[in-house]
Amino acid sequence: MIKTEIYILSGFLGSGKTTLLKQLIADELEQGRKVAVMMNELGEVSIDSNAVSEDVPLKELLDGCICCTIQDKLEAQLQGLLAKERPDVIYIESTGAAHPVEVLDAVLSPLFADQLSIKGIISILDGKRWLSRRELSPQIQQLLLEQIRHGDLIVINRSDELTEAEKGQVSLEIQNINQQGLALLTSYSRVSMKQIRGLSLGTKSDAAKSHVRIDLNLSTFVHKFKKPIKHSNFEEFLLNLPEGIYRMKGYIKFDHSQLPYLFQYSYGMPLYFKEEMNYPLNLVFIGENINWARIEEELIKLEEDQ
Numbered sequence: 192m193i194k195t196e197i198y199i200l201s202g203f204l205g206s207g208k209t210t211l212l213k214q215l216i217a218d219e220l221e222q223g224r225k226v227a228v229m230m231n232e233l234g235e236v237s238i239d240s241n242a243v244s245e246d247v248p249l250k251e252l253l254d255g256c257i258c259c260t261i262q263d264k265l266e267a268q269l270q271g272l273l274a275k276e277r278p279d280v281i282y283i284e285s286t287g288a289a290h291p292v293e294v295l296d297a298v299l300s301p302l303f304a305d306q307l308s309i310k311g312i313i314s315i316l317d318g319k320r321w322l323s324r325r326e327l328s329p330q331i332q333q334l335l336l337e338q339i340r341h342g343d344l345i346v347i348n349r350s351d352e353l354t355e356a357e358k359g360q361v362s363l364e365i366q367n368i369n370q371q372g373l374a375l376l377t378s379y380s381r382v383s384m385k386q387i388r389g390l391s392l393g394t395k396s397d398a399a400k401s402h403v404r405i406d407l408n409l410s411t412f413v414h415k416f417k418k419p420i421k422h423s424n425f426e427e428f429l430l431n432l433p434e435g436i437y438r439m440k441g442y443i444k445f446d447h448s449q450l451p452y453l454f455q456y457s458y459g460m461p462l463y464f465k466e467e468m469n470y471p472l473n474l475v476f477i478g479e480n481i482n483w484a485r486i487e488e489e490l491i492k493l494e495e496d497q
Contacts (some may be wrong), residue, residue: 194308195273196280198390199294201338202315203331204287207348211315211380212284216247218384219280227278229268231286248276266300273303280310290334291341292409292437292477301441301473304413311390312409314342314372315380318349318361339365341409342372343390350376412483416472419444420493428489429461435481441474442466 198215200208212228219226227248243249250268272281285294291312299307316339324332339345345365350358358376365374375382422445439456451472453464476486 192306194306195278196308196310197298198280198282198310198387199291199298199312200282200284200315201289201291201294201312201342202287202346203317203320203335203338206287206315206317206320207346207380208284208287208315211313211346211382212243212282214380214382215282215384215387216243220247224279225276227272227276227281229265229272229281229283231265231284231289248272248278265297266302269298269300270303273306288334290337292337295409295411295477296438296440299411299413299440299475299477301475302471304411304473304475305415305471309411311343312341313344313346313387313390314338315346315348316365318347318353318357318376321347321361321364322353322357336368339368339372342369343409344382344386345369345372345374346380346382347374347376348380349378351378409477409479410481410483412476412478412481412486414441414474414476414487414490416443416474416490416494418494419446419448421446421496424493424496426461428493429456431489433478433481436476436478438477439474442470442472443474444472 200212202208216226216228227250228243229250229252230243231252250272252264252268269281272278283294283298285291291314295309295312298309316335320327321335324335327335347361347365353361353376362374362376365372373386375386420443425443425445437457439454441454442451443454444451448465450468451466451470453466453470454474455462455464474490476483
């Protein structure tokens with residue numbers, strides 16, 4: 192199955208996300224690929240939607256953040272795009288206040304996660320703002336840190352306004368925060384499309400067992416259950432999870448029930464909700480520095496222990 196590529200554009204307000212988005216769309220169209228866009232605004236009116244040409248499918252998510260208050264709207268709009276437009280790639284521009292992990296969590300619905308290939312998180316950073324970040328609130332400073340830490344590509348914008356010493360300082364500080372991500376100094380969000388295309392978040396499917404390695408930085412994994420499992424065995428699996436697992440969600444069918452349960456796991460807390468109809472038995476993981484091959488082996492063993 193050909194999967195739709197997903198790129199997440201992260202960055203604080205005014206950092207240059209929309210400017211980069213316009214360049215990415217132009218390049219995709221030049222390559223003859225079908226591209227779609229999802230733009231999230233905290234307000235009730237879209238500010239940047241005119242940056243997207245009329246021939247590009249656009250879904251606007253207004254008056255809330257996709258990583259919390261309007262996550263259900265994101266799922267519905269994304270599912271609609273996949274079914275109706277069947278794009279090669281979707282760019283998701285998040286609000287400046289969004290945490291990259293939360294956005295990734297919102298995007299990976301168990302209903303269609305196996306149709307997606309998460310290519311990466313592109314974090315756009317205003318170089319001048321970074322140097323003066325001490326003037327910002329502690330909450331905003333922490334958000335900037337998280338956006339840098341989880342970026343696969345960190346675009347350091349407005350570098351033309353920095354001295355050579357400041358460029359070196361910013362680059363060194365960014366590399367100390369995120370040693371796996373690629374940091375680029377630029378102006379007007381101009382970056383090499385080749386570097387964008389080379390991104391890979393490390394999304395795994397049920398073929399993960401063939402990749403015996405540790406995935407550095409943030410990565411995702413989707414397991415497809417083929418049959419019901421024992422609830423007690425699954426609980427034991429949860430108790431032995433590595434610390435780097437941030438999120439889990441999906442549909443699981445236990446051997447004592449005819450219908451699946453919606454399962455959610457965050458900050459070590461598992462939640463189960465009985466469903467009234469059958470759903471795809473997909474379980475989605477988000478984690479950091481995880482050996483997904485080992486996780487896959489343990490999940491397969493759950494299905495065999497019947």
